[in-house]
Amino acid sequence: MLLQVSGLTKKFGGFTAVDKVSFSVARGEILGLLGPNGSGKSTTFNCIAGMLRPTSGSVKLDGEEVAGLNADAICHKGLGRTFQIPRPFRELSLVENATLAAYYGANGRITRAEAESRARDALQLAQLPTEASARVGGLGAAGLKKLELARALATQPKLLLADESLGGLDGGEMRQAADMLKHIRDVRGITIVWVEHIMGVLLSVVDRVVVLDHGAVIFQGTPREAQQDERVAEVYLGPPETRAA
Template identity: 40%
Template sequence: MSESPPESSDAELADQTTGATRRSGGDFPLQVEGLRKEFGGITAVDDATFQVEAGSLTGLIGPNGAGKSTTFNCIAGVYTPTDGTVTFQGEDITGLEPYQIAQRGLVRTFQIARELDEMTVLENVMLAPRDQRGESLWRAVTPGVRGSVVEQEAAVRDRAWEMLEFFEIDHLAQEYAGNLSGGQRKLLEMARALMTDPEMVLLDEPLAGVNPSLENKLIDHIHDLRADGYTFLFVEHDMEVIMNNCDHIIVMHQGRVLTEGSAEEIRSNEEVIEAYLGEDV
């Protein structure tokens, strides 16, 4: 796991709900400005602008067709925006490939898990870290270099076991990923994402298809990771989960950001209510 964040300064606020330390004063690693995505004559995202605060669990919600998934895909590099910019840690990442964005510390999970079914759970997790020396054939066979490859592989294996233990799926380490339940796959996907040592994680409906027992476990893990300094942007259709767990919520409607605020503010916002009821805003 990542090192614990430094002790709070006077400029930081302790979140009483999760125990996490949130920075005040405009520390926003992810900034989306004027984002637009067109598919032929259809505009899926229309001038979306928002930012995500460091150390936060931020929800991104909206009725079906609001543009949430397209926005996620533009941020993660799956789609190239038609217009607008995505900035991460002060760097313009607009239009970069997904692996380039992941290398900068911004990773995502998927609504439908994408594990390698014919590899074991442990192998799936060990495969995630980038720049492994063993991936280079000449390094693996060159005397003097081979030793460092073995050392790195041992370190990766140790960390993989730590991840499996954290997500409580270490008992499945030698099971093929294709044999896992939907909920177990979501836990494995989170473990793989965290093995890349990211700064921020985009969660695309991480609770879809997960039974209530594993759902609670996954939410608890997300809060633990947030307390350890991770930042999350969270797309989820279960409004109860969003309202009870996110400290900031962004609402999209018809490709635009309709409003944003705390759970209490979103619950009482008439425009949000109308949007979810399918009425004109």
Template identity: 40%
Template sequence: MSETDESTASDSTPVEGAATDEEPSSAADDAAPAESSSDADLTELVEDDPETHTGDDGARYAPLEVEGLRKEFGGIVAVDDVSFDVEEGTLTGLIGPNGAGKSTTFNLITGMLDPDEGTVRFNGEDITGFEPHEIANQGLARTFQIARELEEMTVLENMMLAPKGQVGESLWRSILPITRGSVREQETEQLERVWEVLDFFEIDHLADEYAGNLSGGQRKLLEMARALLTDPDVLLLDEPFAGVNPSLEKRLLEHIHELRERGYTFLIVEHDMDLIMNNCERVIVMHQGRILKDGTPTEIKESEEVIEAYLGGEV
């Protein structure tokens, strides 16, 4: 089954009050990013650093392991015997032409689809067939090609829904006098953390804006900010830079590299080849539902089979 990959939006201004996949040409977006108070210390943004995962022999193992994934739709094979792992603390790129199976692979890993065959292990545990929310609670978060914000809620309200383990989700804890205090205390702490993340991604000025009125690039920033609030070990980013103007793209890349330096792990689908080659330590190439090549950016650039099947020339 072929996929539809979203094309990158232009930098024209959206109609006021309407959602769009294009980034507005506002002074706030086009100006050089101001220094953020949260830039100096990322520890304020997340509750804990990602764990270092080791086996009984003390050796590290990959937090995400995919083995033999296969998915058919009406007799058409979309993903065919896909196997790879994503090493801890790395930026790994997943590339391929439209219909290669990239987003279907993401959906299989994150529980949006059940594989016909194969296994997904996360932090050493078999999570094949888990529900998406169960996988997210394990520490494996994702974003989507088309951001899935709650359009009729504000940016701030969208963000407040993201943290795990909210005691206020229980009706009785919210209304009983003996527990209301703990609910209010946690909400106060979470609100402070939400503002820090909004500031980190430089969308704090949009806190009271309805998410449905954001531009395409702003929605991508909101989605990544929400994902960070779930305290993930691994982030799967599906075309995170589509619709983001160059200044915001540069800033977002800086955030990703800062988080990676703290031990966070990223698997990124992206059509911008220069971006992948210049920022990822490892690149996995898919073609017609299978893994065509897995290696360093240099190895991918020099691979004749990759050039013939996908790149069509020099990178």
């Protein structure tokens, strides 16, 4: 397993945001981490990526314990992530944004030429312009999501955490974003954990899903099994007696 999460818990004072979460991700897999708003998805992500320090539990990346390490140290070990709300350097070009990320990544010291080469490769993979003149100001919501993805890819990750990649996109853009993540896995072999609260498009792409509710795992299995699971349906649709006929 490339990622093993065991008993992951995060408390904020007396509130338990993540409650003994355990799951694993095989190398080359796309795992969907699902749940309604407030279910603990992003907090789980932030604990895995080093943005938050877990209260307890284990996170192993390629067999090495990384729980409690800072985000930069975990990135250097091969974990890249996107953020729900893109915050690019707007005064820089697309290439410059991705080049900075390449310097920050998993492969130690690299030259400027190597960083720029990785940046352009990541931009191309995210279907963005690679010309030096391309600026952030020309991007819409979908383009900003792509740039966020390109910056993560420029760090040369073996594991990509994609946080709410469909937020703010229309139906066609959602489908394109989902297909892009699958393409990245298929052509680069990058393992992906994809956090999302929008189920429909994600379920057509992922290999397995883990569903959270109130910070705890309530389901693990295939997308088809998730769609047939009564507890998952209750989390998203409410109790059977409250659903429209």
